[in-house]
Amino acid sequence: MALDKNQIAKRIAQEVKNGMYVNLGIGIPTLVANYIPQGIEVVLQSENGLLGMGPFPTEDQVDADLINAGKQTITTLPGSSIFSSAESFGMIRGEHVHLTILGAMEVSEKGDIANWKIPGKMVKGMGGAMDLVASAKNIIVAMQHTARDGSSKLLKKCTLPITGLACVKKIVTDLAVLEVTSEGFKLLERAPGVSVEEIQKATEGTLIVEGEIPEVQL
Amino acid sequence: MINKTVKNAQEALQGIQDGMTLMLGGFGLCGIPENSIQELLRLGVKDLTCISNNAGVDDFGIGLLLQKRQVKKMISSYVGENAEFERQLLSGELEVELIPQGTLAERVRAGGAGIPAFFTPAGYGTEVGEGKESREFNGKMYLMETWLKADFSFVKAWKGDTAGNLIYKGTARNFNPMMATAGKITVAEVEELVPAGELDPNMIHTPGIYVQRIYQGEKYEKRIEQRTVRST
Numbered sequence: 001m002a003l004d005k006n007q008i009a010k011r012i013a014q015e016v017k018n019g020m021y022v023n024l025g026i027g028i029p030t031l032v033a034n035y036i037p038q039g040i041e042v043v044l045q046s047e048n049g050l051l052g053m054g055p056f057p058t059e060d061q062v063d064a065d066l067i068n069a070g071k072q073t074i075t076t077l078p079g080s081s082i083f084s085s086a087e088s089f090g091m092i093r094g095e096h097v098h099l100t101i102l103g104a105m106e107v108s109e110k111g112d113i114a115n116w117k118i119p120g121k122m123v124k125g126m127g128g129a130m131d132l133v134a135s136a137k138n139i140i141v142a143m144q145h146t147a148r149d150g151s152s153k154l155l156k157k158c159t160l161p162i163t164g165l166a167c168v169k170k171i172v173t174d175l176a177v178l179e180v181t182s183e184g185f186k187l188l189e190r191a192p193g194v195s196v197e198e199i200q201k202a203t204e205g206t207l208i209v210e211g212e213i214p215e216v217q218l
Numbered sequence: 219m220i221n222k223t224v225k226n227a228q229e230a231l232q233g234i235q236d237g238m239t240l241m242l243g244g245f246g247l248c249g250i251p252e253n254s255i256q257e258l259l260r261l262g263v264k265d266l267t268c269i270s271n272n273a274g275v276d277d278f279g280i281g282l283l284l285q286k287r288q289v290k291k292m293i294s295s296y297v298g299e300n301a302e303f304e305r306q307l308l309s310g311e312l313e314v315e316l317i318p319q320g321t322l323a324e325r326v327r328a329g330g331a332g333i334p335a336f337f338t339p340a341g342y343g344t345e346v347g348e349g350k351e352s353r354e355f356n357g358k359m360y361l362m363e364t365w366l367k368a369d370f371s372f373v374k375a376w377k378g379d380t381a382g383n384l385i386y387k388g389t390a391r392n393f394n395p396m397m398a399t400a401g402k403i404t405v406a407e408v409e410e411l412v413p414a415g416e417l418d419p420n421m422i423h424t425p426g427i428y429v430q431r432i433y434q435g436e437k438y439e440k441r442i443e444q445r446t447v448r449s450t
Contacts, residue, residue, distance in 0.1 A: 068389075082388060084393070089324065
């Protein structure tokens with residue numbers, strides 16, 4: 001059984017360690033916040049200028065002056081801080097944010113990521129993605145292993161316009177957990193019931209399989 | 219203390235002309251200079267170059283200026299919420315320059331701080347880096363990016379005083395503080411304008427030196443793009 005979006009988020013949440021400052025991208029990455037284990041203290045950074053992002057507000061807490069980078073209304077937490085966009089990207093560029101989790105359309109075996117533009121389609125802009133991938137010490141990507149037509153999104157070389165070079169460290173897809181190494185995608189875990197052969201078939205880039213590959217534990 | 223107060227948006231925008239480069243604060247619709255935008259609409263100045271993180275939505279924010287074809291060029295990081303924008307872009311009526319968000323923030327900051335250029339890793343190896351000088355520092359590649367300045371900067375703060383000191387609220391701060399520093403004329407609109415001396419100097423986000431004109435906005439709609447709530 002391939003992992004669904006929530007299961008991908010739940011698996012990524014296992015990578016979040018106590019004391020981390022974490023930036024979560026839009027989509028599946030946002031869901032990671034729901035699965036951070038009890039007792040793990042993390043601070044979520046929202047690149048529009050907030051550290052310590054809290055849950056969505058209740059109806060009577062809604063404040064138009066308090067949104068996240070996805071423009072959703074949110075809340076602060078005890079210990080939160082607010083700052084300008086320049087300060088926000090200063091802390092990103094300065095590698096003070098420990099972990100960035102984001103989505104991708106394609107990742108190459110060298111860790112290049114493409115997630116901002118599809119030629120021929122309306123270009124919406126890169127937002128903060130290029131800044132985040134250029135500077136984060138640890139980048140985990142949440143994505144589907146293949147496109148709807150079955151073609152692989154884990155490639156030798158990205159075909160879409162690049163967001164950043166050699167930056168992705170780990171990938172959690174619906175089929176597998178993989179690490180980007182100098183030799184290629186190293187298979188760490190497979191989704192329950194998904195075989196190594198199926199993952200191999202869905203991976204265009206170099207796949208490294210060493211020994212028994214355990215199933216993802218959620 | 220020098221008094222920066224003007225009566226209203228009309229007085230605040232005096233001297234604005236076709237073809238000027240403007241900065242407009244805000245992230246999405248959060249912290250945008252609503253009243254100054256209304257005055258830009260009323261004046262009908264055109265061929266504007268607008269530097270702003272986003273381009274508003276179809277019927278609010280900078281989207282209103284786009285509807286009236288007042289914008290020649292947008293310099294932004296993300297412009298995804300606007301159908302009229304898309305139409306004008308595809309038809310070639312509108313020029314757009316997309317800049318990584320952190321680079322945009324820093325270019326504006328650099329403009330206000332007198333730093334003509336700086337190096338950042340964002341965009342290296344991508345189409346953003348095409349035609350730009352790059353250099354290696356400690357084994358990593360960086361792009362040279364240059365400062366941005368504006369003829370007019372329009373910012374929005376929560377509170378301000380007659381000396382031009384500003385305090386922002388929540389994430390409505392975003393690009394406003396840097397943009398306040400990078401305009402030849404910076405116009406600040408605030409929800410509450412108080413006499414100099416009433417704001418605690420320790421709490422000021424933007425010192426009044428950057429602000430040439432300040433006024434209290436007539437009304438604030440503060441539209442929310444993604445109203446997300448939880449039940450308990």
